[in-house]
Amino acid sequence: MSVIAEITVPSAAFELGRILRVEGGTRITLETMVPLGGRPTPFVRIRNDERETFERSVREHSSVDEITLVNTHEDETLYALDWEPSGDSLLRTILDLDAVLLSATGTADAWALELRFPSHEALSAFQDRYLDEEIRVSIERIYNPTKPDAGPWYGLTPPQRETLAHAVESGYYSLPREMSTKELADEFDISDQAVTERLRRGIATLVSNTLLIDGERD
Structure with a gap:
């Protein structure tokens, strides 16, 4: 980084x-x-x-x-x-x-x-x-070049951070995938749609507050 x-x-x-x-x-x-x-x-x-x-x-x-x-x-x-x-x-x-x-x-x-x-x-x-x-x-x-208001976890909310970390550790993003969307949702007692939205928002926030900062500062 x-x-x-x-x-x-x-x-x-x-x-x-x-x-x-x-x-x-x-x-x-x-x-x-x-x-x-x-x-x-x-x-x-x-x-x-x-x-x-x-x-x-x-x-x-x-x-x-x-x-x-x-x-x-x-x-x-x-x-x-x-x-x-x-x-x-x-x-x-x-x-x-x-x-x-x-x-x-x-x-x-x-x-x-x-x-x-x-x-x-x-x-x-x-x-x-x-x-x-x-x-x-x-x-x-x-x-490190993160946004000033990003906070200690690059702007992620606690549920987003916990879900993203668990998804990576459990092989959700592995090839082949080691955990299904339903299984990941069950881990947090939420719906498939809710876990997908949580991951989507978390990834968007993480990228915005880290990878895209360099381009903005240029």
Whole structure:
């Protein structure tokens, strides 16, 4: 199962933090990162009153080919960054582990990143990397990507959880099936239709609160 980690990293230790330098209390937001032409293209948003200094600073960085203004809305501007990530950067480690950068917000001092790793093993490999490189990464939160209101059993009611667990353990979903719908219904003293509906609703809830979360967050 995938796992989400919220971390804070010094701007100087994060490649995009070094490229997208801001000053004072200015905050920059990574809107999304799209893989174009074999490399990730970040779309970043910044206040309009910082545009001139920001553009000049970014263009002067050796890794940047171009920064393109996408649109301006009210007091903010959205840019697309055409760049070449270095092979040994923290961001390259994230991408090589098939992790997804869900969100990122930076200041002059630090960046707050929300990362989704495909497994706990991938997260451990990421931790090993920044420890080896002596990068000061603060782990703010680690959690599995279920809906906030799903509860401890992924949104399942006690009857749904009990029925699903018993169905699996008793071979209801085995091939060939080791328990009939009637036998399963008799175990809970309910009708065939009721047990089928309980299983259907339970499976729908379980999938909605686990497997479909990644797509929603993307």
